[in-house]
Amino acid sequence: MRLVLAVPGDLSAPTGGYAYDRALLGHLPALGIAATHLALPSGFPDPTPDDLAGTAARLAAVPRDAALLVDGLAYGALPPEIVRAAGRPVSALVHHPLGYETGLSPARAAALVAGERAALGLAARVIATSRFTARMLASEFGVPPERIAVAEPGTPPAPRVVPRPGPHVRLLAVGTVSPRKGYDVLVRALSALTDLDWSLTIAGSLARAPDAVAALRGRITAAGLGERVALAGAVTADALERLYAQADLAVSASLFEGYGMALTEALARGLPLVATTGGAAAETVPAGAGRAVPPGDAAALAAALRDLIADPECRAEAAAASWAAGQRLPDWPATAAAVAAALRTS
Structure with a gap:
């Protein structure tokens, strides 16, 4: 199976969402999925008209035999016509809804929620990074639960920090x-x-x-x-x-x-x-x-x-x-396996 993971901005950025995307690209090949990165413009979630035009062209150019998964930072801000113009089933990877970012004006938050609801209505598969987000997408964004899969982020094993008494x-x-x-x-x-x-x-x-x-x-x-x-x-x-x-x-x-x-x-x-x-x-x-x-x-x-x-x-x-x-947390191979299973059933 071939997969193109479309991500806006700098894939090397030190945030949890980008770390998740990098881990998928690193671990999916071991599961028989040839995953490649497609860079989208950095303006999301507030894309300019040029950003949207460039995104539409890049998505349309994805090889026909490849599955397409778009990071939610971009997917949630895509107009429905761009999702349709991709000419294939498009899946969305949602870390958290764009309209729930703190500091947005009420009008901007409402516009983001409405736009993301419309885009998610066209997604072949929606992969949420937590059970909480999955429930929210079903109850507040109208995504049918059967189209949602959960793939929690992996947590690599790490050395234990021995408790210290202080005083500092x-x-x-x-x-x-x-x-x-x-x-x-x-x-x-x-x-x-x-x-x-x-x-x-x-x-x-x-x-x-x-x-x-x-x-x-x-x-x-x-x-x-x-x-x-x-x-x-x-x-x-x-x-x-x-x-x-x-x-x-x-x-x-x-x-x-x-x-x-x-x-x-x-x-x-x-x-x-x-x-x-x-x-x-x-x-x-x-x-x-x-x-x-x-x-x-x-x-x-x-x-x-x-x-x-x-x-x-x-x-x-x-x-x-x-x-x-x-010690009970999932690791990145488990996360990649959940994503692979979701994509293969989309």
């Missing part, structure tokens, strides 16, 4: 600095914990949402946390591995997650977690592995962080539960 507790948050990730809420929470001994590293791109980055820097300064909070920016895989190894507690203040790959990476290393329950994160983080709090609630986030920062025994118990859960 190193917090780690992983993810692009954008409004959806809730870093402003995290800073508000941490500003109530200055009596405790902690530091925070945020590892994630600073290039996607410059206004959010500037606002976050301002909040950190205003809270007097400049000596405690470091914005590391996008880091290499080796550098991220070192940050995980040095961490005592992983934290996510995200307002919405389609899955939460940074959460499972923490579980794979046995790191205790404090995470919000936005979107699929409520299902990704198991009970006992830390603390779960409502998204956007700085007071609840502060209370949960205080519990684990102040109590090394509590952290150690959560770490043990985290490690046990991490």
Whole structure:
């Protein structure tokens, strides 16, 4: 079987969605699927007319004997006429709905939801990266459940991080600095914990949402946390591995997650977690592995962080539960197998 995976923008970008796409391209060949990458314009999910014209031409040029899978960052923003003009069944890979990105105007969010609903109505197969997203696509986007397959992201095995008693507790948050990730809420929470001994590293791109980055820097300064909070920016895989190894507690203040790959990476290393329950994160983080709090609630986030920062025994118990859960996570070959099975039945 031949497959063309169409992805907008830079495939090497350090985000969970692009990591998922790269893993598929790497693992599908072992399952008898010759997978190749088709680069689409970088303007999605806000494509220009030229972006759409270029996308239409590239999709139409895909060899007739190849299956076509389009990453949701582009698929959800494709007008129905471009999907039809591809001249073949087109499948969609949905990480999370475009209209659920934080910071959009109500009109823009509604337009994205309406556009994605129309595009998904034409998809031969829809592959969702979490059970939560699959349910959302069925209930809110009208995708028939029988056309949806779930292929959760893989999590490579990783060395266990041995719990440390402190007193200094190193917090780690992983993810692009954008409004959806809730870093402003995290800073508000941490500003109530200055009596405790902690530091925070945020590892994630600073290039996607410059206004959010500037606002976050301002909040950190205003809270007097400049000596405690470091914005590391996008880091290499080796550098991220070192940050995980040095961490005592992983934290996510995200307002919405389609899955939460940074959460499972923490579980794979046995790191205790404090995470919000936005979107699929409520299902990704198991009970006992830390603390779960409502998204956007700085007071609840502060209370949960205080519990684990102040109590090394509590952290150690959560770490043990985290490690046990991490050993049950699917790996990338399993993810690729689920995608392959879905494509072969489309």
